[in-house]
Amino acid sequence: MRTTVTLDPDVEQLLRHATHGSQQNFKAALNDGLRRGLAHLAPAVAAAPFVVKARPMGLRTGLDPSRLHDLADDLEAEAFAVTTRKLRKALKK
Numbered sequence: 001m002r003t004t005v006t007l008d009p010d011v012e013q014l015l016r017h018a019t020h021g022s023q024q025n026f027k028a029a030l031n032d033g034l035r036r037g038l039a040h041l042a043p044a045v046a047a048a049p050f051v052v053k054a055r056p057m058g059l060r061t062g063l064d065p066s067r068l069h070d071l072a073d074d075l076e077a078e079a080f081a082v083t084t085r086k087l088r089k090a091l092k093k
Helices: 010-021 026-041 065-092
Strands: none
Touching: 010 026
16 A cells, blocks of 8 residues: 655654664565554454363262252361361360
8 A cells, every 4th residue: 555654753763773774675664663563453363262071070860060069068067067076175185
């Protein structure tokens, strides 16, 4: 695409400095600078969606997986009761 661009003096100086001592011409330096400067505005490449593969849990018949939190609560309460009993015995001695 051909277009007319008015550059600020400091930008022109930076472009001239970029072309000085390199193999690039003014047009190539301008295009490279714009690409680097605008790269963060490019749309991100969408990553492949994460897919979870379902696998059997191997639970015994009668165990409802949606109620496993109740089992965890019961086990935690039992462990607390055992620890409390041990502490009471230790304090009585």
